Amino acid sequence: MEKVQVFTFLITGGSGYFGFRLACSLQRKGAKVILFDMSQPDLDVPEGIAFLKGDICDYAQVKKAVTGVDCVIHSASYGMSGREQLNRKMIEEVNIQGTEHVIRACVEADVSRLVYTSTFNVVFGGQVIEGGDESLPYLPLHLHPDHYSRTKSIAEMAVIKASGTELINGTGRLRTCALRPAGIYGPGEKRHLPRIVGYIERGIFRFVYGDPRSLVEFVHVDNLVLAHELAADALMSKHQHRSAGQVYFISDGRPVNNFEFFRPLVEGLGYSFPKLRLPVSLVYFVAFITEMIHHVVGPIYNFQPLLTRTEVYKTGVTHYFSMAKAKAELGYVPREYSLEEVVEWFKSRGHGRKMNGSCLQRWIMGVLVLAAVAALVLSYLPVAGSWAEVM
Template sequence: MSGKEMVQAGRTDEININGTCNVLDACHEHGVRRLVYVSTYNVVFGGKPIVNGSETLPYFPIEDHVDAYGRSKSIAEQLVLKSNGRQAKSNKGTRLYTCAIRPAAIYGPASFRIGAPNVKTDWVYADNLVLALILASMGLLDDIPGRKGTPVAAGQAYFICDALFTFNIPTTLNKELVGVTHYFSYLKAKEELGYVPVTSPQEGLAATISYWQERKRRELDGPTIFTWVAVIIGMLAVFSAAFLPPVGPLKWVLAVHLFVFRSVLAIRIVFVAAVAAHAGEGVYAWFLAKKVDPRNATGWFWQTFALGFFSLRFLLKRARAGAGA
């Protein structure tokens, strides 16, 4: 969760606090034995720099959180960890073991954030986070041969990240800025869970950039909404002057067009020629898109049919870029 959702207190509390309570109640009711909670750095981070933080850091005071997200996640994590060892409702011999994973800023295909040049922070690639969740779940097993007593991860919290490193990011990528230095050690997760990132930062970054570049290629480029409005209104104005009876405001539309084109016949010729030109450009765009952007060939046809060269120029630009590559 990021952006405006982080300050929507009602919705955030409903999901993070009430939702977590519902999950805990369901675990108690049905005798679930393991629960891994996906938490956040924000349970200990409140806007002040943290360097190589560990799990010994205290919770950031609930009342001092500046956003609903961090406050609600902190409350939810504490509820989960306090439920560790709770007996099942139907079977007193079954206990619920819980732990919390506190991931760094998650990156990977479809998600990305970077820090300002003077900010140090850490990240976790999506695949590495999944690995940590699996290891945490295994760390809650209480029936491993040769291991007796409370599971190693029971009631524990773990920071998870890749490493502290600097991204060199192409400016064309969508990204969010992280503004305060804060990074943590995953040493505890390594020692107790066996967590070691399987995807390096370089591999993760390459996959992320590749995703965004491919997504950019799949998008249908086009002009601004103002161009759409201007072209459509212009075509409708010419059509109304050429073929509709001059009633009400259409009298003024016809008068303006007659001032420019001198006769209704000329207006009709201009309209037909414009439609023919748009249709021809649309067909050309379809054939060209089949070569440079086949996924969006139909979209290029309709957009160019509506906007003419205002759309076609974007496709021509993409074709030139592809030829240059």
């Protein structure tokens, strides 16, 4: 009987929502998995999955973690959303230096496969993109509206450049590829959905913005898991390393208006969907002012901005991409999911319409509305034109 080879995977950022989901899927398929992260997963770790506490910014710890593994899935990152986007130092240390550590460690520890979890943002900076493919050039670094996207772009370029590098012991070459996912959703997602539900429950989600015809994309966590498994497999010699040196856009393949995508979540939790629609330029201006305020008071009070400028672009400006390359080269066929399971997940944890916002929350909302009106007035003054040029 032919012996089945068991591969060992290391997942950086493995305690996060996506990393842990990927680990469980790989483990069910017979692989050994090591989670490398600063903190343990919130859920119980199944047998066959090991947790290794470590800092990706410490090269010695990274080298120790990758030694003896067959494939690294590098999904650790920092600064994707909210106030994290404003911590430039940490973003650079994790996204750029951390990625450099992973690449170097793979070469020195004879790890032949590396899959990098990148982002749509490496080519997107607020411009309209309809059905774009992997031939799109990187957005020039100085045009990125946030440091997260800029550093993810630098990191992705480094990963792709490293593909074909000879391993230090002469045992072969490092093969790398990168996946560029859309916004991730699914039951138990811990970064974006709880923040949205929090806004809904506190009465802050009172308006939408942008053209109702604008389209963006999302990816269910299990579709993203599938894409990573396929990409890692395609790096192997049995598939002629066909994903080596390649990048792939990954989504559910169903462009949708950002706010209409979340309508089932809002209404499923018993709330009314907002009827007020504001222009993107107005919301962007308010986000800009909020970021400036955070820059001043952040060291004393690190508050959570309602929205950052990048979040305004990502949710209010059309950008979606073709899955043709991922389908042709990886065999990626996304399954169809809905937000129904997400709604049920939140309901099972006590969420749903049961109270109105507090006086403080209503006051905050009033301030935001006044700021929006002030910004609208300023947009018609001559000085507003010079501000637009600066931004």
